[in-house]
Amino acid sequence: MSEFGCDGGRVAVIGGGPAGLMAAEVLARGGVAVDVYDAMPSVGRKFLMAGKSGLNLTHAEPCADFAARYGARRDWVAPWLAEFGARALREWAHGLGIETFVGSSGRVFPAEMKAAPLLRAWLHRLRAAGVRFHMRHRWLGWEADGALAFDTPSGLQKVGAGATVLALGGGSWARLGSDGAWVPMLAQRGVAVAPLRPANCGFDVAWSDHFREKFAGRPVKPVVATFGGLRRQGEFVISGNGVEGSLIYALSAALRDAIEAEGEAKGPPRSQDRLAAPHGGAPAALPSNSARAPGRPGGVTLLLDLAPGKTVERLTAEIAHPRGSRSMGSHLQSRAGIAGVKAGLLRECTAKEDYADPARLAAAVKALPLRLIAPRPLDEAISSAGGVMAETLDEQLMLRTLPGVFCAGEMLDWEAPTGGYLLTACFASGYAAGRGALAWLQPKRSSSAAN
Numbered sequence: 001m002s003e004f005g006c007d008g009g010r011v012a013v014i015g016g017g018p019a020g021l022m023a024a025e026v027l028a029r030g031g032v033a034v035d036v037y038d039a040m041p042s043v044g045r046k047f048l049m050a051g052k053s054g055l056n057l058t059h060a061e062p063c064a065d066f067a068a069r070y071g072a073r074r075d076w077v078a079p080w081l082a083e084f085g086a087r088a089l090r091e092w093a094h095g096l097g098i099e100t101f102v103g104s105s106g107r108v109f110p111a112e113m114k115a116a117p118l119l120r121a122w123l124h125r126l127r128a129a130g131v132r133f134h135m136r137h138r139w140l141g142w143e144a145d146g147a148l149a150f151d152t153p154s155g156l157q158k159v160g161a162g163a164t165v166l167a168l169g170g171g172s173w174a175r176l177g178s179d180g181a182w183v184p185m186l187a188q189r190g191v192a193v194a195p196l197r198p199a200n201c202g203f204d205v206a207w208s209d210h211f212r213e214k215f216a217g218r219p220v221k222p223v224v225a226t227f228g229g230l231r232r233q234g235e236f237v238i239s240g241n242g243v244e245g246s247l248i249y250a251l252s253a254a255l256r257d258a259i260e261a262e263g264e265a266k267g268p269p270r271s272q273d274r275l276a277a278p279h280g281g282a283p284a285a286l287p288s289n290s291a292r293a294p295g296r297p298g299g300v301t302l303l304l305d306l307a308p309g310k311t312v313e314r315l316t317a318e319i320a321h322p323r324g325s326r327s328m329g330s331h332l333q334s335r336a337g338i339a340g341v342k343a344g345l346l347r348e349c350t351a352k353e354d355y356a357d358p359a360r361l362a363a364a365v366k367a368l369p370l371r372l373i374a375p376r377p378l379d380e381a382i383s384s385a386g387g388v389m390a391e392t393l394d395e396q397l398m399l400r401t402l403p404g405v406f407c408a409g410e411m412l413d414w415e416a417p418t419g420g421y422l423l424t425a426c427f428a429s430g431y432a433a434g435r436g437a438l439a440w441l442q443p444k445r446s447s448s449a450a451n
Ligand SMILES: Cc1cc2nc3c(=O)[nH]c(=O)nc-3n(C[C@H](O)[C@H](O)[C@H](O)COP(=O)(O)OP(=O)(O)OC[C@H]3O[C@@H](n4cnc5c(N)ncnc54)[C@H](O)[C@@H]3O)c2cc1C
Pocket: 014, 015, 016, 017, 018, 019, 020, 037, 038, 039, 040, 043, 044, 045, 046, 047, 049, 050, 051, 053, 054, 055, 056, 057, 058, 137, 138, 139, 140, 167, 168, 169, 170, 172, 173, 176, 177, 178, 179, 180, 181, 182, 381, 382, 383, 408, 409, 410, 411, 419, 420, 421, 422, 423, 424, 426
């Protein structure tokens, strides 16, 4: 009998995403019998979804730059990466017959830019190594005797395990399995869990009806966005509710934190401003940009440069050029290259009076203030911030208060931008937790071998 869970001589890995499957592989390779449990009818659903956008597995930048992507959690994540980082991940994929390539941005993708072939080969190898899969097994927590409790198609099942790896994911895209329902289960057991919050997420903007109807779904590119000390060039997409896409995601942690701080400073936040709970509902209709209700937290301002590469002086001179009988729209298009959705944004976010003044209009083109009101709900985010906190785990990723129980993947309290950093940390922490569980089991295995 282990300290926590009746010993079935097998290890239970709960959660069949990249983190759980990697832990299962390490354990199976170490000679341990492994059962993978997942609430969904099949494993790896979010991984497959990531494959729909090309499956950015990892990144080819130098190790120190790579580790820095985890911000304040860098020192926590770095040892996992040292054991199983970008290079090891690529070699591992090659071992499954999946070639990878480095894109022009340094991002690493499988040659086929899909997740399904990799997952298929991986599951085949895991089954061949003796890993057993139990689908439609929703983990409910622990019974009084320490057994794991599962809701299954044949009713409640109690399972004993020599050790347990929890790899339950974050709280976004609940329909793919990771719904964050584990948060209260662990909190009740005294595990410190930082509230799950949206990461790599879009933001609400109070678009006018006219703008929304005309431009929702349109990409804005190229554009430079500045917030705080951060400045990034790229592209984003106008959504019905606001903005989303890679440029916004790159700044989203800073924007989210600033909006939260602002909400706290100005009084109690509205439900759509704070999304600590895993099941944030869709925000109520927001007032338009021009008619924001007074007294509400107003969000933060992102500055957009709609004409990267052009100086404000040049733009001023171009806009000041006599336009004759031409409309302002075609004048801006021919003189400043501002057309379509960029012209719409300029109209949406600039006071009417500024249109009459070339210097002010040029200044707006170079630093257009876009008010972001709140992060979109957690369920829509690419990933979650928050989760099981570092201090609650030992170096082997075992919960200090629940010996024999390990945690891995997005359910841990780290966050990172897109670029392959999410999957890499999931694989790496799964690897670390698998190794940790092996080390934990070693004395028991040695003594049973001796008997
Ligand atoms: C649209 C999209 C695109 C993405 N693209 C990329 C990308 O290109 N590159 C990148 O690095 N990252 C990407 N990500 C993020 C990446 O997919 C996740 O970070 C990663 O899948 C998390 O892995 P995980 O193993 O920790 O959790 P998950 O993959 O979420 O797996 C958790 C598993 O636990 C199971 N589970 C949860 N609760 C229970 C329970 N109570 N009982 C039993 N089972 C349970 C779930 O069913 C699920 O199978 C993307 C995410 C999304 C949503």
